[in-house]
Amino acid sequence: MATLTITDLQVSVEGKPILKGVNLEIKEGEIHALMGPNGSGKSTLAYALAGHPKYEITSGTIEIDGVNVTELDANERARLGMFLAFQYPVTIPGVRVADFLRHAVSNRRDPERKEGENLMPMRDFRKELKARMEELGMDTEFARRYLNDGFSGGEKKRMEILQMAMLQPKFAILDETDSGLDSDAVKVVSEGVNRLSGPEMGVLIITHHERLLEFNKPQFTHVMLAGKIVETGDASLAAELHANGYATIRERHPEEAAEQSSEQEESLASV
Ligand SMILES: Nc1ncnc2c1ncn2[C@@H]1O[C@H](COP(=O)(O)OP(=O)(O)O)[C@@H](O)[C@H]1O
Ligand SMILES: [Mg+2]
Known part of the structure; x- marks a missing residue:
């Protein structure tokens, strides 16, 4: 069974420690929600998992199926099955959605593939792309558009979901x-997540959107405070946080809460 194992992960951004020892295990077929106040380190965890170069792992490990990927770059991790939905939605001039996806899918199917070699045959790719787009109720014209060029918020999300459907x-x-x-x-x-998640995928949803979690009920909810996961519960914890906010979490974890608020003041002061 595929497992993503995060052990004592410590991450710094521009020399400043942000994540202070995160432990998390996600198995295929599971949906995990990650919640926490602004500035608690949720996006930092996402970027660090994806291998964003700005997020320096100073200690701890990330493993996919027991393989340590901590030293691998973002592309290598993607080839091994890690997927971070577009966080920094790049516009790549002159690259159409279909071309982008064909390269990404070829890399995923053949992790050893070298640039310019062994691209997925156009016919197979087209057939598959069409099928996935039909399943998702997408207009196939979309694939001809230039990546993220003038995409609306909804279209960017459609692109992410399509990418997820193709990359598996x-x-x-x-x-x-x-x-x-x-x-x-x-x-x-x-x-999209509801349709695509299944027994062969593990999902980590970082969100405050109640609707997203209603549609995709998490088996586990984790709460982050000051760069640590301070609590883990089931879907009812997410519901409780939606109803009551983070006050009770702060009360239960005064040390991290104090650290969290002083950090927020610091980052506000530096704006
Ligand atoms: N690229 C960055 N450059 C500088 N500081 C950053 C960067 N990313 C995150 N941080 C800092 O790391 C802390 C956690 O941020 P973040 O991971 O974005 O929190 P969250 O996603 O939970 O709101 C904040 O104090 C933020 O200022
Ligand atoms: Mg964030």
């Missing part, structure tokens, strides 16, 4: 805290 990652990390997400975008993600 082992572990999908969705950082959906963006408060700017409109209702169309939330619907696309909710339904």
Whole structure:
């Protein structure tokens, strides 16, 4: 069974320690929700898992099926089945959705593939792309568009879901805290994750959107405070946090709560 194992993960950004020992295990077929106040380190965990170069792992390990991927770069991790939904939605001039996906899928299917070699045959790729787009109720014209060029919020989310459908990652990390997400975008993600998640994928949803978690009921809810996971519960913990906010969490973890608020003041002061 595919497992993502995060052990005592410590991560710094520009020399500043942000994650202070995160332990988490996600197995295929599981949905985990990660919650926590702003600035607690949720996105940092997502980027560190994906292998973003700015997020320096100073201690601890990330393993996929027992293989230590901590030293691998983002592309190598993606090939092994790690998927972070577009966080920094790049526009790549002149690259169409279909071309982008064909390369990404070829890398995923053949992790040893070298650039320019062994691209998935166009006919097979087209057939598969069409099938996935039909399943997701997407207009096939979308694949001809230039990647993220003038995409609406909902279209960016459709792109993520399509990418996920094509890549079939082992572990999908969705950082959906963006408060700017409109209702169309939330619907696309909710339904897309619901359709794509299954026994062969582990999902980590970082969100405050109640709807997303209603549609995709997590078996585990983790709460982060000051760069640590301070509590883990089931779906009812997410519901409790939606209803009551983080006050009770702060009360139960005064030390981390104090650290969290002083850090927030610091980062506010530095703006
Ligand atoms: N790229 C970055 N550059 C500088 N500081 C960062 C960066 N990313 C995160 N941080 C800092 O790390 C802390 C955690 O941020 P983040 O992971 O974005 O929290 P969350 O996603 O829970 O709101 C914050 O104090 C933030 O200022
Ligand atoms: Mg965030």
